[in-house]
Amino acid sequence: MARVSVKLPVGAVTASGLTEVAVEAATVAEALEKAIAVEPGIRPRVYRDDGRMYAGVFVGGRNIKAAGGLDTELKDGDALQIVPPISGG
Numbered sequence: 001m002a003r004v005s006v007k008l009p010v011g012a013v014t015a016s017g018l019t020e021v022a023v024e025a026a027t028v029a030e031a032l033e034k035a036i037a038v039e040p041g042i043r044p045r046v047y048r049d050d051g052r053m054y055a056g057v058f059v060g061g062r063n064i065k066a067a068g069g070l071d072t073e074l075k076d077g078d079a080l081q082i083v084p085p086i087s088g089g
Contacts, residue, residue: 001026002074006035007081009046009055014039028057029070031080045084056083 001024008019021038025031036043048054057064058081064072074080 002076002078004031004074004076004078004080006031007079008035008039008042009082009084012039012042012045025074027070027074028059028064028068028072028080031074032057032070032082035080042082046082055085057081058083 003022003024006021006023008014008021013019014021021035023031023034023038025034032046036046044054046053046055046057053070059067059072059074059078064070
C-alpha cells in the first residue's frame with residue numbers, strides 16, 4: 001500500500017476544514033473510496049448515480065484514463081486530484 005494524498009474538489013472540505021486527505025491505498029479506486037469514507041459529500045462529485053466516473057481524476061498531473069483507469073497503481077507520495085467537469089456557455 002502507498003501513502004498518497006487526495007486533493008478534494010473545489011468547494012469540498014472535510015468536517016475539520018481540510019481540502020486534502022491522506023490515505024493508504026494500492027490503486028486509484030481504493031484511494032477514492034477511502035477519501036469518500038472521510039468526506040462522504042464528495043461521492044456525487046466523483047461518481048454518477050449509475051457508478052460511472054463523473055469527475056476527472058489525475059495522478060501526478062496525468063489523467064488516469066491515459067494510465068490504468070481506476071486500477072492505476074499508486075506509489076508513496078502520489079497526489080490524486082479530483083477535477084469536476086466544467087460546463088457553461
